[in-house]
Structure formats: structure tokens, C-alpha cells
Amino acid sequence: MTKYSGKYINCPTCDAEMPLTGDEKTGEEVYCPYCQTPLKLKRNKDTDEPYLEEDF
Ligand SMILES: [Zn+2]
Structure with a gap:
């Protein structure tokens, strides 16, 4: 795991x-320490860059 x-x-x-x-692992749920939004760690299939997506 990267x-x-x-x-x-x-x-x-x-x-x-x-x-x-x-x-952090891809698909892992994290909470933003600033706004407390539940977020899921994803990865861009093309660039391989990790990014966050809201996970309500
Ligand atoms: Zn936030």
C-alpha cells in the first residue's frame, strides 16, 4: 500500500x-479536523494522486 x-x-x-x-489507506474514512466532515480517501486512477471525497 502506497x-x-x-x-x-x-x-x-x-x-x-x-x-x-x-x-491513511485508500478507502479509509477520515474526519476533517476543521469542519468535522466525514471524508473518504480516494485515489485518482490516472494521476495516482490521493484526494478526499465527502462521505455522508
Ligand atoms: Zn473540512
Whole structure:
């Protein structure tokens, strides 16, 4: 499993930048520390870049 350590990722709800710890896995649910929105970590199939999607 690819690690994302040292990367930043943007919350789609409040646009805050969150640092990734490197322990997140694709499909894992995380909470934005700023707006508390439940988010799911996804990965762009083309660029392989991780991104977050709201998971209500
Ligand atoms: Zn947020």
C-alpha cells in the first residue's frame, strides 16, 4: 500500500489543507479536523494522486 507521508490534501468541504500522516489507506474514512466532515480517501486512477471525497 502506497504511503502518502509528507503530502497535503485539501478538504472538499472547507478547502482546508490537511497533512497526511502516511498511515491513511485508500478507502479509509477520515474526519476533517476543521469542519468535522466525514471524508473518504480516494485515489485518482490516472494521476495516482490521493484526494478526499465527502462521505455522508
Ligand atoms: Zn473540512
